Amino acid sequence: xxxQLHDMGVQGARHQSLGIDSAVFxxxxxxxxxxxxxxxxxxxxxxVYAGRFTPEKKLPLLIEAVxxxxxxxxxx
Numbered sequence: 001x002x003x004q005l006h007d008m009g010v011q012g013a014r015h016q017s018l019g020i021d022s023a024v025f026x027x028x029x030x031x032x033x034x035x036x037x038x039x040x041x042x043x044x045x046x047x048v049y050a051g052r053f054t055p056e057k058k059l060p061l062l063i064e065a066v067x068x069x070x071x072x073x074x075x076x
Contacts, residue, residue, distance in 0.1 A: 020050075045073045 005013040031037075035044055047066055051057055066073065 041072070043072050047073055 002013045002015050018044065034046070035042055038046075040046075047069075049059075052058060
């Protein structure tokens with residue numbers, strides 16, 4: 001995209017990597033006591049959204065999808 005923008009005459013565009021920091025979000029950093037701390041059963045599956053609250057993320061659709069999952073998924 002940076003090259004395309006440059007070819008279109010846009011100067012100074014920079015690449016911003018997307019995704020996650022796999023050093024931070026890694027199974028080795030798991031907190032084994034989290035479910036107990038949240039008073040959840042050991043088999044509860046936690047779903048985490050880590051992103052911007054913007055229209056293009058379609059959060060209402062995500063919320064509806066999570067609601068349809070039901071147990072053993074937990075949402076708050």
